[in-house]
Each structure stands twice: as C-alpha cells, then as structure tokens.
Amino acid sequence: MRCNWDLERLPRWECCCLSVLAQRAITPVEDEKPLIPQVETSEAIDQVQDTQSRGFHKDLNLLPKPLSATDIFSSPRNSAKVRVAYQGMPGAYGEAAALKAYPKCETVPCEEFEAAFKAVELWLVDKAVLPIESSVGGSIHRNYDLLLRHRLHIVGEVQMVVNHCLLGLPGVQKEELKRVLSHPQALDQCDMILTKLGVVRVSTDDTAGAALMVAASGERDSGVIASDRAAEIYGLNILLEKIQDDDDNITRFLILAREPIIPGTDRPHKTSIVFTLEEGPGMLFKALAVFASRDINLTKIESRPQRKRPLRVVDDSNKGSARYFDYLFYIDFEASMAEPRAQHAMAHLQEFASFLRVLGCYATDSAL
Numbered sequence: 001m002r003c004n005w006d007l008e009r010l011p012r013w014e015c016c017c018l019s020v021l022a023q024r025a026i027t028p029v030e031d032e033k034p035l036i037p038q039v040e041t042s043e044a045i046d047q048v049q050d051t052q053s054r055g056f057h058k059d060l061n062l063l064p065k066p067l068s069a070t071d072i073f074s075s076p077r078n079s080a081k082v083r084v085a086y087q088g089m090p091g092a093y094g095e096a097a098a099l100k101a102y103p104k105c106e107t108v109p110c111e112e113f114e115a116a117f118k119a120v121e122l123w124l125v126d127k128a129v130l131p132i133e134s135s136v137g138g139s140i141h142r143n144y145d146l147l148l149r150h151r152l153h154i155v156g157e158v159q160m161v162v163n164h165c166l167l168g169l170p171g172v173q174k175e176e177l178k179r180v181l182s183h184p185q186a187l188d189q190c191d192m193i194l195t196k197l198g199v200v201r202v203s204t205d206d207t208a209g210a211a212l213m214v215a216a217s218g219e220r221d222s223g224v225i226a227s228d229r230a231a232e233i234y235g236l237n238i239l240l241e242k243i244q245d246d247d248d249n250i251t252r253f254l255i256l257a258r259e260p261i262i263p264g265t266d267r268p269h270k271t272s273i274v275f276t277l278e279e280g281p282g283m284l285f286k287a288l289a290v291f292a293s294r295d296i297n298l299t300k301i302e303s304r305p306q307r308k309r310p311l312r313v314v315d316d317s318n319k320g321s322a323r324y325f326d327y328l329f330y331i332d333f334e335a336s337m338a339e340p341r342a343q344h345a346m347a348h349l350q351e352f353a354s355f356l357r358v359l360g361c362y363a364t365d366s367a368l
Ligand SMILES: O=C(O)C(=O)C[C@]1(C(=O)O)C=C[C@@H](O)C=C1
Pocket: 087, 088, 091, 092, 093, 094, 095, 131, 134, 140, 162, 183, 185, 186, 189, 205, 206, 207, 208, 251
C-alpha cells in the first residue's frame, strides 16, 4: 500500500485515520491451511475417562474440551463473561497468561494457535492470548506468520515468568523416570535437568497436554514438564520445582481482538508493525532510520520469509540472474500511534515500504 501524500504535513487526526487504514490494509496472501484436529488429544481424554472409571485420578470429565475445527462452526456463545482463547489444555501457560490479563475471564482451550485466531474472528470468543517470544527460546514464528495471515489486532501484551515443574504419577520418584513429555520450548528451557536425569525427551503440543497424557496412560516411568497448576488439575505430583536452566524465563504473550484499541498517551505504549522493502542497498538501514531519527526505541525486530513470493530474480549482466529471498520485517517500537513522532515515522516508512501494516498499538506490560 503506497501513499503519495505528505503525511508529515497532515493534521494529527488524519494521520490517525491513516494508521487505522494501514491496520486494515490487505495483507500479502498466504496459503490457507485447514485446521487439523488432533486425534491424540481426544484419545487421551478417553483414556483419562477410562483411568478415571478405575478410580485412578481426579475427575477430569469436568475439564473443557479444546476447540477444534469442527467445534468452531457449531459452538454456541452463551456466556456474558469475557471469553479468552489460548492454545493448549487447561493448566497450560497460555491459560495462566489469559487469566493474568483478564482475571475473571472464561478461558477457552484451543488445539492449535490457528484455532484461537479463528475463534476470535468467528465471534466464539472475545480475545485470544498467544505466546510470541520467550526470553530463552526466542520467537514463536508460527504466531508471527498467523498475525499476518489473519486480520486481528494486537490490543495488549502479557509478560509472564514461567516456572517449570517436573511432574510424575503419585508415588513415583524422579529416579524411576525413563522419558519426560512436554512442549518443545519447555524441554529446551529445562535442558540441564533433563540431561542430568538421562531421560528421553518427548515433544507434545503443550505442557498441560503432556500432563494429561501421563495421567491418562498411568505410565510410572513417564514424567512431565508443566506448571504446578497442571499438576493440580491432572492429579500429578510435583517432583521438582523451578527446573528451568535460566531463572529469568519469561514468555511474552499477545492479546488479540477483532477491533483495535484507541491508542493513548497516558502510559507507555508499544506499536507493532510489519512491512516489506524493495531490494536495494541500505533499504533496511533507511527503514530503521525513520525510528532512530525520531528517538523512537525499537524493542523487537524479526524477519520472516514472504512465503507467496519467496524468490526474486535480479538482472545483473555481469553475473547472470541472481535469486534472493524476500522478507517481511516485524518491528515493535516504544511509542503510541497517538504521538505525532510515531505517525510521522509511519508516514516516512510508507514512502519506501512496498507494504506496511500496523498490527496494533497497546499498553506495555512491565509487571512481572
Ligand atoms: O505449552 C504451554 O503450556 C504453553 O503455553 C506454550 C509455551 C510456548 O509456546 O512457548 C509457553 C510457555 C512455555 O515457555 C512453554 C510453552
């Protein structure tokens, strides 16, 4: 989307309107993939019910079932509470982040990140809270890609200290464990203890889902890395606490909604944008200069391949034709779109960005 007006000279409200227009700009289209319901989860629930009938663990029948592609077209909306979707099973860190953002909300588990996006789009829930980066594991690329593919707006962020626990069936000692199940990020974050225990690492879709599987299977040699809340929900014992390698293990989650919020200046705000640039020397340098020259601090930069147009052919008579990858750049900067310096920076960037979208402007979360 290219704009030929001199935005630096526009009154502030017109720039605001443009920023909203920019938020609604058509995104480069990516392949739509159907949601794939995960069979293991419902099988695991059946197994839990079976185990339950043998009087093994807690009453897990009361847990909400995660939304799947089929539910998305049939679930009725019958709650007056704010409904917040997250990925994973009850007890996942995403649910804790949703409750931190909206303490009285009704949390809605989703099998996949994309199901959470769709649940908001289809008015089944009001918001989605999804992880975007971990201080240890880095960016969650899938959610960067989904932010672009879907038209939701970032309306807030939640930073959470993630304290992992090692869980096992009641009566099991940690020395008995042969394998440990968890989300790949959680397994990576607890590398030292897993190496010390000499166990096999098994990846699952989310930490709480791993707790459900071990509770359901009754396998005494399987452990789980998950939260203390997951231990409580699935009737597992906490064998070790705070097992992450890095004490400061923080995950940042984004709050997504159908409509953007009106940006304020009353408290520190962040703005998240995504853009593409034409090929050429110094283009990224020029893009970053629009922030530096206005004293705007950047808190995050991420690049992702532009999947619909991955290769570019550049004519160069000396070397034949060269092929380069095209990238999308995601940037978070510390300013509100209500501030003229942010509006001017966006207008300036629009002069040479081949595509620009404001993903959201929201209050910074500084409370851990
Ligand atoms: O599996 C969960 O409980 C999640 O909320 C997901 C997730 C992630 O995607 O990074 C969130 C925080 C932890 O670092 C591990 C896993």
